[in-house]
Amino acid sequence: MQETIMIDMRERIIEAAITVAARWGFTQATTKEIAREAGCSEGIIYHYFTSKHELFLAVIRENAEEFFSQLKLEVNAGETAGERLERIIDFHFHYFTGKIHIFQILFGKTGDAIVPFPYVLKTIILPYQRFIERVIVQGIHSDEFHQLNSNVLSSSLLGMMQFNIIKLHFGVKDNTVDEIKNTVKYLIFKSLVNKKS
């Protein structure tokens, strides 16, 4: 009857799966709960996905695609390595403080019987880290940045952003998003950037 109810059931199931999984993880997300959240029967889930496992692989795949395409669009608008790195930080905080559900799914858990962490690490987190690393390497080559361990640096940047966002997500409001962003940027650029530039 209502227009909103009529929109693509497959999409609604995926949205519901994210919402429910964000609470306690993939395994704890029951099909019953997902169906309730999506406002449909449990059976219909199996019309669109062959199993709960397939459903979550689809959730991850489709959200990862969206994340990376937005990330690249945003970051490539920067010209220097410094600008790009700053855009990465801005985008990360914008994305994960806005769409909090997806953050949970993509970065929040180290493993689950349904979607093992190694899979998430390989398909999402490491590609993201390496994307950041490439920006740092560019900066080093162009002499914009110091010769530092770009791999550990990019991993560290990701780690610090994540941890601060988790705190926010669980209601620990020690700082505003801007305060966090500024300190993170200071930390990174203080080490990386050549005095003159």
Added chain:
Amino acid sequence: MQETIMIDMRERIIEAAITVAARWGFTQATTKEIAREAGCSEGIIYHYFTSKHELFLAVIRENAEEFFSQLKLEVNAGETAGERLERIIDFHFHYFTGKIHIFQILFGKTGDAIVPFPYVLKTIILPYQRFIERVIVQGIHSDEFHQLNSNVLSSSLLGMMQFNIIKLHFGVKDNTVDEIKNTVKYLIFKSLVNKKS
């Protein structure tokens, strides 16, 4: 029968619970599996703990106590704030690359139906972060460190250490533990330390 086998069944159950939970999380750790790992019956678990939930609260509590007492012992041996911060980093990598099971339990998962993340955050992660923060604040007061946001800084340090350890734990050997430690220390001290000191 044998004395060595008899020593503290309670302890053996806790150890087994850690081992099993390290694999896929608290919920996926079944009592059957824990009993098998501990070499006892399922029933006896309920003699020592009122429920699976209680068992894991005990696991967390007792490991947290051990972690914090070791941490303090190690860190307080440092005299200046700089020394103490360095000892924190050394201890963190030593502890979590060695006792990998506990790392998983304490820091690895953002939530679980059995042991909700907010509980872990409140009882373990935030106290740890605030312990680090106090060291930084000391350094600022003693003019050893710059006037920076100590809260974000300590959170960031925790986040970057964690992320690099997760990578190691899941077999991504981009760097040695020493390379990681050195870069993390450089990153932190470059921002914090006054030129003169």
Added chain:
Amino acid sequence: MQETIMIDMRERIIEAAITVAARWGFTQATTKEIAREAGCSEGIIYHYFTSKHELFLAVIRENAEEFFSQLKLEVNAGETAGERLERIIDFHFHYFTGKIHIFQILFGKTGDAIVPFPYVLKTIILPYQRFIERVIVQGIHSDEFHQLNSNVLSSSLLGMMQFNIIKLHFGVKDNTVDEIKNTVKYLIFKSLVNKKS
């Protein structure tokens, strides 16, 4: 659109039902699978048949009719009881080594929640056995055959033909069809036929 594709959807569903049911029985034959095999939607099945149960009753009824009409045509061409009995054996092996799926439907699946065995027994198997029995009785009356228990004899003939065909159907090629037929005929006629005839 194409005429050839359109010809008798009902017939196509019945054919598909036989093929699918021959695999694992009536209950295991899902409407989804039948629809796939027939190249139509699941819904249309319910336009031609009120239920899956009705569909299989129709499958059995219509195939039984065809079988019996061919059987009678073939057998009645024989003049003596001996000739007729031989024609029954020839026809049975000819028909069921060709139409192996129908054999499975009519004789192979002895009972199922969808089409109970007593129904199959009453509507197909016993009428067939009694048809054979009547031929034997004729032979006895005409003094062509010995005075033997025609009921057990006809049942036995049916049983031995069935068992040998099942073996063939499941790939046990101990003998050729001709070897089987010859031995079965020898067995039956050795007992039945009067020395003189």
Added chain:
Amino acid sequence: MQETIMIDMRERIIEAAITVAARWGFTQATTKEIAREAGCSEGIIYHYFTSKHELFLAVIRENAEEFFSQLKLEVNAGETAGERLERIIDFHFHYFTGKIHIFQILFGKTGDAIVPFPYVLKTIILPYQRFIERVIVQGIHSDEFHQLNSNVLSSSLLGMMQFNIIKLHFGVKDNTVDEIKNTVKYLIFKSLVNKKS
């Protein structure tokens, strides 16, 4: 409370499984129904068997063992091939008209999704047929029997016995067990036995 209720749960589940499967086959035999028949909870089935499939494999294995050991005991008491063959027929009718459930499981269906017919054929029916065949071959070698196709003969004997028993099992009382046995024996021995012997 009652003594009969206390006997081995595993055995009770197996007995119940046979009873229930005898009705509509393995697939139709639900764990709920088996539990009801055994007077226990559904869960306990999985304490003794890893799956419904395993349960039925155990049912088949254990009954087959019992059947073959009884068969051999009985048959080997016969001295000549003729005596042995007669004992096979007697035993078959005794066994399958008495323990009707097992007959259903072992010989009644050409296939089921849970226990595929090829498995039953290979592990039970063909070994049985070949056991009969060896007796016939012995008789041929000892010149007791005619030179006939022992394979088709043994298969046919099995087929005719089976078919007559199925009729009895489903209440078609055209003949008594003794009438059937006598006619089957006449049929077989008339063809096989040398005039003189």
Added chain:
DNA sequence: GATGAATGAGATTTCATTCAT
């Protein structure tokens, strides 16, 4: 203390059948 058989609630998955289009 210790065992492990037994329970029962709940999870995933299947599928005949219906119904809006």
Added chain:
DNA sequence: CATGAATGAAATCTCATTCAT
């Protein structure tokens, strides 16, 4: 006529917890 999305009941299987021994 024809489609296939949607439903809901039921089936298999899991597992924390209890309890007689």
